[in-house]
Amino acid sequence: MTKARVVIEGLTPQVDCGRFPARRVLGDTVSVEADVLADGHDAVAASVLYRHESEAQWHGMPMSLIGNDRWQGQFTVQTLGRYLFTVEAWVDHLESWRRGLAKKHEAGQDIELDLQQGAALALAHAGRMSGPDARRLREWAHALTNRTRDGDERVLLAQSEALHELARRSPDPLLVHRAEPPLAIEVDRRRARFSSWYEMFPRSAASRSGGHGTLADVETLLPYVASMGFDVLYLPPIHPIGEVERKGPNNRTGAAPGDPGSPWAIGSREGGHKAVHPSLGTLADFRRLLASAGAVGIEIALDIAFQCAPDHPYVREHPQWFLKRPDGSVQYAENPPKKYQDIYPFWFECDDWQALWAELKSVFDFWIAQGVRIFRVDNPHTKPFAFWEWVIGEIRRAHPEVILLSEAFTRPKVMYRLAKLGFTQSYNYFPWRNSKREIIDYFTELTSRPVCEFFRPSLWPNTPDILTEYLQFGGRPAFVTRLILAATLGASYGVYGPAFELVESRPRESGSEEYLDSEKYQQRAWNRDDPASLKDLITRVNRIRRENPALQSDAALKFHSMDNEALIAYSKSSGEDAVLAVVNLDPHHAQSGWVDLDLAALGLPADAPYQMDDLLSGARFLWRGPRNYVVLDPWGTAAHLFRIRRKVRTERDFDYFL
């Protein structure tokens, strides 16, 4: 029971009734909205309260009504980690009085009693304040009821916004209602939202053909990666690789001597998740690579794959962490009838699960201590949700700058759950969304509430596991199209190279998405200077991304109509910057059509020309009105990336016009 008459509903941003935080990046302005309702016709007032988790005191920001009982306020997040926020509201008698007084005065009614009522309210506010503020409200009250002053003058004084603003700081605490419990915002650094990833197997980094690449070889390739404009270099696991049940090239059972095996079969007598594979180098080499990468603006992302080869030291040292079969052997990974005898999963339901969790956390801690701040997590959907929530919470408590990319190609709700639990970025279904309808539907879902509040997609045209049919059959134009889609639909994207820029499109077998002679099981020699390489296009696209804030967030993605199913048009905006992409999805034929722009959404005039600068080709077009013609040829200009220049000079700009 309470006599506070105001209620608060529909507080946003909110994920799963507050069970999870919404995610933002440093410097973001968080817009908070809520429905604030009271009985009757009285005015209400509301404030956003917010604080960083590390602060003891709440900060308040007044909210304003945006219509239909919905109020809005905002605050800016300046510190990494967790913020809390809520809304406080109350019936604002002084404001109700002000409004009523004005209407009565206009209607010519006697307002002497009303002025006395207002003075009493002002004095009540003064009684809850001290010092000069209280004095100002008291003086106001006296002036309102001073009959030696003119009535009109006192009605004007009653409307003083400054004094009402002052009084609003001290509502009657018995009438204030606060939404409980507060909601949370998790703040990441800006690279969590805007990043360009390049994946590379160190084993294939050797400068001399046939040799096993090393971390030092990777170091020599940093200028190559940096020149293309990538800012994250992701390495598959760099740990010792199991020798028991090792796989040969093209995933053959029974490796031959010298076959390097899969880097995801982690652990051998040479060490486990905290060791560096001797063929790649030493921990010192790794730290030097980190430093060299940092010097050219690149962060190294490490792979975390929580599973073991049969000869991983954990299997011997902690047998209780692995499920035993009735014959005493360790249960290998299975997806019946398939068997993966080279991989032992951890048994998360074992009695010693707490020690297992702690050890796995120590793997993160170890690499964080080496300087790593970005992790790509392999198959997180095959480890318990509760583990991820705990371990990510622990990691980010000490290191809120850590970024984790979830590699969970699984059912949609499981992928979303992992993001809610704390993964900063997520792989997603982009590789298989190729038609216009598929792309519009999927990216509308990803950029709408609730998904956009917690899930940050990272768009990969290819990975070592995914060579899509679109890439297999579409030739070079397919690679161009998918690159441009990934880099402009997604503020974060990545490619697995050099397979990508060298247009590697041979599958292991028909119907498979596996690469032929995949680097997962063998070294590959790549000709990075191949004149057919897409590296110049990649360089240009990444520069366009850096120069256009519109492409650095997915918040304002908008699709525009086109009358050709093979052509897709979408825009992104950020402040003054606006980019329109028009892409030919057909890798085989030239396509043409009319794009029908939503001019109002782009802030473009309905009846004046505007300039479209194609950032890919350098060409410039003068458009006017919503409908404009486009022709795109997969072997020539396969896409336009227009920067929209809203203001074009016309004769009307001259003084003498009119």
Place this chain on the structure above:
Amino acid sequence: MTKARVVIEGLTPQVDCGRFPARRVLGDTVSVEADVLADGHDAVAASVLYRHESEAQWHGMPMSLIGNDRWQGQFTVQTLGRYLFTVEAWVDHLESWRRGLAKKHEAGQDIELDLQQGAALALAHAGRMSGPDARRLREWAHALTNRTRDGDERVLLAQSEALHELARRSPDPLLVHRAEPPLAIEVDRRRARFSSWYEMFPRSAASRSGGHGTLADVETLLPYVASMGFDVLYLPPIHPIGEVERKGPNNRTGAAPGDPGSPWAIGSREGGHKAVHPSLGTLADFRRLLASAGAVGIEIALDIAFQCAPDHPYVREHPQWFLKRPDGSVQYAENPPKKYQDIYPFWFECDDWQALWAELKSVFDFWIAQGVRIFRVDNPHTKPFAFWEWVIGEIRRAHPEVILLSEAFTRPKVMYRLAKLGFTQSYNYFPWRNSKREIIDYFTELTSRPVCEFFRPSLWPNTPDILTEYLQFGGRPAFVTRLILAATLGASYGVYGPAFELVESRPRESGSEEYLDSEKYQQRAWNRDDPASLKDLITRVNRIRRENPALQSDAALKFHSMDNEALIAYSKSSGEDAVLAVVNLDPHHAQSGWVDLDLAALGLPADAPYQMDDLLSGARFLWRGPRNYVVLDPWGTAAHLFRIRRKVRTERDFDYFL
């Protein structure tokens, strides 16, 4: 930290994150859904847990997967009041094992070890059970590993649904996750959903012209109301009416002697909210009316209007419940610059608010003690939300059969909040939704989640306060159309009579929705036998409602396309019963067009005829396919109410066909 690997999301039905119950009526089957997720590829299982608030033990019902990780289960509500429910889920190792075993066996793999694993799992389940159930599982385990038995036979045994069903009753408690806290369902009696209201002023019930009607006169009119098929008779306030500042006919200030005043200006020296107006009769008369009404299947609904005339006894006995102006006078109701000096609102923010709440509750208690179980609450949106939540909770704890109709014509979120707080039915914007687009949009909102979970609309074409322009200018056809819309779009509806059936359409002044010579301020003499009365149509419509379960709920409302903006088509279904309404919204002209039925939604064949029986006219039509022609004349057949007869005989029904 927990090692339970399953999580539960998106539990429905759910209102405002569980802050409020969803509403159902007695006998309803509640469909519960939830997303159940676990890591990896293991099978999961889930149960609905439910109990009436008065029960100590949960009941369990197994759920089944309906796709995309969503599970569904159900239970039936058999008791009035509050039910609680939640979902429990767990990783089902035995089920994972069963599926894997079948695949391995099919692939010809050796499954002896797998049978041992399954036997161990079965024994674990047995260990958590007792008696014959435990014994059955133990025997099963032994049979699975009995090598004297054939392998195929044991694989078959492993699939036994009966034994799996048994085992599923005893999951490992360490692996079980339960969604907390439980959610609530509030169960009303069936009349909360399906009711036909008739509003009547007792003051105009007199059989002799010019006399003040009495409760005894109302009693004599019961057969008239019952014959039309209404089951709720709602009376405006029957209490003594204030004499101070009393209003005269047509809301004139300054009543003449003999003017009866507004029944909503409650209280005089003759008593307040617990008294009967002496001109109407006595409390004994009221109890006799209740009994007589009950005998003809009618419930009496009483008006609860928490406000006072200046001479209400409360003003003298509890002055602390009213806000004082600076001159010591009591603050009357205001909507500046309008003043309502005949009405004193309660001051809910007074220091004595708890005593005020208790007294107001005692008003309900008093009339419940007389036998009233339905209340129409006047302007609940001008009394605090917290009060309503408390008082309705208290009333329904003792009398869960009580129905409360909220009369809050105010902003949409306030109306919804009141419903969430416990009002059983609600007035709404139906009176002002006249065009096809308005009707489709509004009723789609009302019958979709989340609104349909807590808000039950009651549709009134008119009230003593609302004579819409549509009725003022549309003549008799407008009354016919609005009656049919109210009675078929809404499982609950009502009319204010005899103004409605006698097609009273004169406003007090142009642009006003007030009736001329409104019964709110004077007696009226009505000719209930007027041959122009709509009573026969009302009688027929109410009979159609009683005979068609489809019209007794709003859950399955569906709009169908029509190519004429003046014609609207919608269906409702319940089990085998399906009704299609086609209504001409134009009260001035005949309109024709093609209705385009969603045959699949109606369970109709695409390529066979079906019969449409017009329940209003008795005419029968044979339709085929989705598109069918309709012509409706406002002065003839203004609407069709078809019962859809899905099965029509054709020559194919004969044995010799083919």
